[in-house]
Amino acid sequence: MTTWANLRQVRPRSWSRGRPAGKPRIIFIHYTAGREEPTSAEDGAVYDRRRTDGTSAHYYVDSNSVVQCVDTTNRAHTALYNANLVGIHYELCGTRQTRAQWLDAASRATIRRAAKQIARDMRDNEIPLKRLVNRQVRAGRGLAGHADATFGWPEDHGTHTDPGAEFPWAVLFDDIEKELNVSDPGGGDLRKYPNFKAWYAPWGGDVQSLIYWFTQTRPRELRAEDAQNRKVGKLRGDMDAASTDLQSLDARLTELTARVDALSPPPDPPPG
Ligand SMILES: [Zn+2]
Structure with missing residues (x-):
């Protein structure tokens, strides 16, 4: 042999x-x-x-x-x-x-x-x-x-x-x-x-x-690819969550701005 x-x-x-x-x-x-x-x-x-x-x-x-x-x-x-x-x-x-x-x-x-x-x-x-x-x-x-x-x-x-x-x-x-x-x-x-x-x-x-x-069948590469996909998926999820957070922060900011406006004195009347 x-x-x-x-x-x-x-x-x-x-x-x-x-x-x-x-x-x-x-x-x-x-x-x-x-x-x-x-x-x-x-x-x-x-x-x-x-x-x-x-x-x-x-x-x-x-x-x-x-x-x-x-x-x-x-x-x-x-x-x-x-x-x-x-x-x-x-x-x-x-x-x-x-x-x-x-x-x-x-x-x-x-x-x-x-x-x-x-x-x-x-x-x-x-x-x-x-x-x-x-x-x-x-x-x-x-x-x-x-x-x-x-x-x-x-x-x-x-x-x-x-x-x-x-x-x-x-x-x-x-x-x-x-x-x-x-x-x-x-x-x-x-x-x-x-x-x-x-x-x-x-x-x-x-x-x-x-x-x-x-x-x-390249299990090592496939495993690496899976890990990569999981990472990408997690990043997408994080981005979605951050985006939702951003929207709610934005809404909260709008609400707070409205409250600040309500508490502020009315603007001076225009000079006559
Ligand atoms: Zn030949």
Whole structure:
């Protein structure tokens, strides 16, 4: 089991248990053909819980987070057959772009995020930092794009060409190389947490999703909103009360003024 403790876990509807072809040997890069917003990774993962077309990925990556959907010792349904069998699949949030667009702030940050996690999966599965092109995916170990799966296994009859000809592989490789050269403080495989199974099991191994769904409903924000509404309601009430007080004070003032007028001597007659 390789489920990374520091990553948000959101299980999709569709995936396959186990790796009949042995440990994964290729990291596959995809793009979602969708948006590149800060919540796009979360949105993509949540969508995979609902969609009924049998599609999923191991990871969704956007500019500020990586969401893990499928344990890397299991198969995500990101490609057709062979690539699912041997690959760990990364969906980068965004769509077909020019090289310059891949290097804009959002995409650059997404590539960096992906590199950090890719380095972990490479260590975990002894995958070398090597680019596999087209038919090299049939036997090699390394990194490739969905397009290489399409051309490498023509028998799968794939059509996808992501991440596109202008994807900056060298930039990704530089980022990965840096990550491979630093120690990994934030990660850790969940299986290394001795008590994990005990509290993980009752929910069918999906407690992280459960936690995520609780955060998705944002009880904290809702509670904050309720408190805010209560405050506004109380202020409105106070204002109404103050307004009523003001009206009665005004009436009292009118009454007192009338009494003062009654007690005052009549005005002098006009000078004749
Ligand atoms: Zn793809």
